[in-house]
Amino acid sequence: MTAAMQVLVVDDELAMRESIAAWLRQDGYQVAKAAGGAEALQLMAQEVFDLALVDIKMPGMDGLELLRRIKSEHPDTLVIIITAYGSIESSVEAMKAGASDYLLKPFDPEQLMLLLQKMSGQRALLRENLALRQRLADGECPGFGDIVGRSPAMLAVFGRIEEVAETEAPVLITGETGTGKELVARAIHSRGPRAFGPFVAINCGAQAEGLLESELFGHERGAFTGAVKARRGRLEMADGGALFLDEVGEISAKMQVALLRVLEDKQFQRVGGSQNLSSDFRLICATHRDLSQLISQGRFRQDFYYRINVLAIHIPPLRERLEDIIPLSEHFLDKFARETGKPRAHLEDKACQALCSYPWPGNVRELRNVIERAVLLAPGDKIERRQLTFLSPQAAEEASPLTLAEMELNHIRRVLQAQDWNVSQAASVLGIDRGTLSRKMKKAGLRAP
Ligand SMILES: Nc1ncnc2c1ncn2[C@@H]1O[C@H](COP(=O)(O)OP(=O)(O)OP(=O)(O)O)[C@@H](O)[C@H]1O
Numbered sequence: 001m002t003a004a005m006q007v008l009v010v011d012d013e014l015a016m017r018e019s020i021a022a023w024l025r026q027d028g029y030q031v032a033k034a035a036g037g038a039e040a041l042q043l044m045a046q047e048v049f050d051l052a053l054v055d056i057k058m059p060g061m062d063g064l065e066l067l068r069r070i071k072s073e074h075p076d077t078l079v080i081i082i083t084a085y086g087s088i089e090s091s092v093e094a095m096k097a098g099a100s101d102y103l104l105k106p107f108d109p110e111q112l113m114l115l116l117q118k119m120s121g122q123r124a125l126l127r128e129n130l131a132l133r134q135r136l137a138d139g140e141c142p143g144f145g146d147i148v149g150r151s152p153a154m155l156a157v158f159g160r161i162e163e164v165a166e167t168e169a170p171v172l173i174t175g176e177t178g179t180g181k182e183l184v185a186r187a188i189h190s191r192g193p194r195a196f197g198p199f200v201a202i203n204c205g206a207q208a209e210g211l212l213e214s215e216l217f218g219h220e221r222g223a224f225t226g227a228v229k230a231r232r233g234r235l236e237m238a239d240g241g242a243l244f245l246d247e248v249g250e251i252s253a254k255m256q257v258a259l260l261r262v263l264e265d266k267q268f269q270r271v272g273g274s275q276n277l278s279s280d281f282r283l284i285c286a287t288h289r290d291l292s293q294l295i296s297q298g299r300f301r302q303d304f305y306y307r308i309n310v311l312a313i314h315i316p317p318l319r320e321r322l323e324d325i326i327p328l329s330e331h332f333l334d335k336f337a338r339e340t341g342k343p344r345a346h347l348e349d350k351a352c353q354a355l356c357s358y359p360w361p362g363n364v365r366e367l368r369n370v371i372e373r374a375v376l377l378a379p380g381d382k383i384e385r386r387q388l389t390f391l392s393p394q395a396a397e398e399a400s401p402l403t404l405a406e407m408e409l410n411h412i413r414r415v416l417q418a419q420d421w422n423v424s425q426a427a428s429v430l431g432i433d434r435g436t437l438s439r440k441m442k443k444a445g446l447r448a449p
């Protein structure tokens, strides 16, 4: 950050307001204070603030209403909501209304500073992407075509996609599993000058080395046992379009050398062939691995890395872009409703809370699966907390504990699934009689799918 961030602290409690302001000033932020919503809006009409820290419980205009006013009148000001522990519902409400994050009271200066540092990073991204943001703000679905995201980090990714799409240089997309790397690769292709050419994808992690070689380069008839016909490889197929090497970190050293040669000479041969072939493709690679670490361990070639990493796009994990969780969930709910023809399901507040507080090790793919399963499990069109089954039940449990009744029901469901929904067998595993289990199932609306 160059200039100091301008922060507005809005809290009706004098002591709270003063101590937050003092902490912020100490860390070099420019601070103004307001005792309520009306005063805050007045100040914002005179001065531009990068960020507002807003207490949710205030007499008169409360924090949520102020948040909505700020988002409509000053959409470029980031808002952090301060809520008391135990009223997490309101923080979910706030995230839905466009808050960038929330702080639970009581918090210490260090927590506040960490959050502010994250925000100044986001702020810098926002500045870069103001024009794009304006355009997105007009759309109904917060996102970029079929890529949903309204966090500053994703807006930066959208901006980057537009930039790199216009060029021909190789792009390397990095990000944890399930963050949307393939989606981004396709978006780059479909926005570029080769959009009408093919997009040829190959997962380099999924094949043995020999197979990968003939998949990529193709082979001549009789090149190896089983090669009864000549075949074109992916390199040839990508001519005029894009070649997407997914999981590029898994490619063996030998194949890296072979590909490096193709990229440098623009020529190659099929396996078992001698004719020089050429293909004109744009290269897009993706990996969930840290390639520089692999290089330092001697497991990835530096020269190959320089070739594929001319332009880079990093997609941050979902846990670092809280604002995207609810819009993504809504997107998947729309999608499944369209696909199944069932009425569009809605998330209950406790379900939203659980989604927003879970750490998402499997990122967007896991979120999609969680929503898909919940839609199947929900008896009506309401999705409750207990219908959400996470990859890491322990992390979900820590983030948002279940009630005893919810835990019981989850356990019953797991046992029923394990017993193929045979009620008698499940009852015997659970150590209760069949009638009791049937009653519990009926009460909870549990039925075999
Ligand atoms: N921002 C997003 N908006 C909408 N859908 C998304 C988004 N990000 C990911 N998805 C969806 O999540 C799933 C996983 O995305 P994708 O396959 O692109 O991830 P990936 O990073 O390539 O994962 P992996 O590393 O496991 O291959 C897909 O169904 C994709 O459509």
Ligand SMILES: [Mg+2]
Pocket: 181, 182, 246
């Ligand atoms: Mg992928």
